Amino acid sequence: MTYLLGLTGGIATGKSTVAAVFRAAGCPIVDADVIARQIVQPGQPALAAISQAFGPTVINLDGTLDRKALGAIVFADPTKLAQLNRIDKPYLRQAINQALATAKATGASVVVGEIPLLYETHYESSFDGVAVVSLPADLQLKRLMARDGLAEVEAKQRIAAQMPLAEKVARADFVIDNSLGAAGREQQVAAILAQLAR
Template identity: 50%
Template sequence: MTQLIGLTGGIATGKSTVSAMLAEAGLPIVDADKIAWQVEGPGQPTTQKIAAAFGPQTLLADGQLNRRWLGQQVFNDAEKLATLTRLTRMPIQRAMLAAIIAAAQTKPAAVILDVPLLYEGGWDHLCDQVVVVTAPENVVLTRLMARNHLSQADAQSRMASQLPLVEKVKRADFVIDNGENVDKTRTAVLKWLKTIIN
């Protein structure tokens, strides 16, 4: 029977690295971020609603969301973040559920539900188990500043907008530490895989 496995972690803990390893092992990945980009693509109804709520500067010339500008708006304003969440949650959830059903059709050992805000969105209640990717806070901060070209203050603001990593770790069924090197991460991933693939 196919299991639904939630994969999450704090921002910039390296969840995508673990997700890629699981895909290499042959497990289908339902990636919430990729689905969100599709739902919020140029000309999509959700994109139009976001632009109507936040103004014309929300869109770039090609119709794509100006995600950098939008991120600056919502990560420092709880009310604006709530507005964005209200506009995007249901369309993304519908698309994700459809993707889960499609991925399960081939009857894999597990479908991986890769969701940054898995606990915040209540997706953990649908999962047979949850794997949390973690890393030390100083490592996460450095990665996030470099990856997203953010100031320390902006990076810390984004980190603070999520459920604390320590809380995610407490609620996890399995924890993968991605704070050191990729070989140690791969070893931990393979150790966990043995528990679900016979």
């Protein structure tokens, strides 16, 4: 029987890096961020709904979503972020569920769903267990600023827009400390997979 493992964490804690370790160990990965980009491609109903809600300034001249413009709006205003999440949620949930079912059909013993807002969107009940990727707060802030080219105030807004990392860690079935480097990551993932194989 396939074990569905939800993989989450805070922004810039290294979820994708950890997912790559699971992938290398043979686990199919369903990446919610990839799916989220697919559902807002030109011609998709989610993009039309976003354009209607937030106006033409969030659409590039070529008809694609201007993520930076949309991010500037929603991360500065919690009500607008909630509005965006309400628009996205049904399309995203349906596409993720479809991808998880396809991955399960491969017969893999563990399928990993990489879902950044897993707890925020109350998605944990769809999984058999949840692994949270953690990182010390100062390191998370530094990585986010470097990765996205954000000023400290913008980076802090984005971190604050999510559930506190400590709360995610407290709710997790498994915690992966991503400050231990590549070898530490691999050991922790191997330990989880060994536990699930028992």
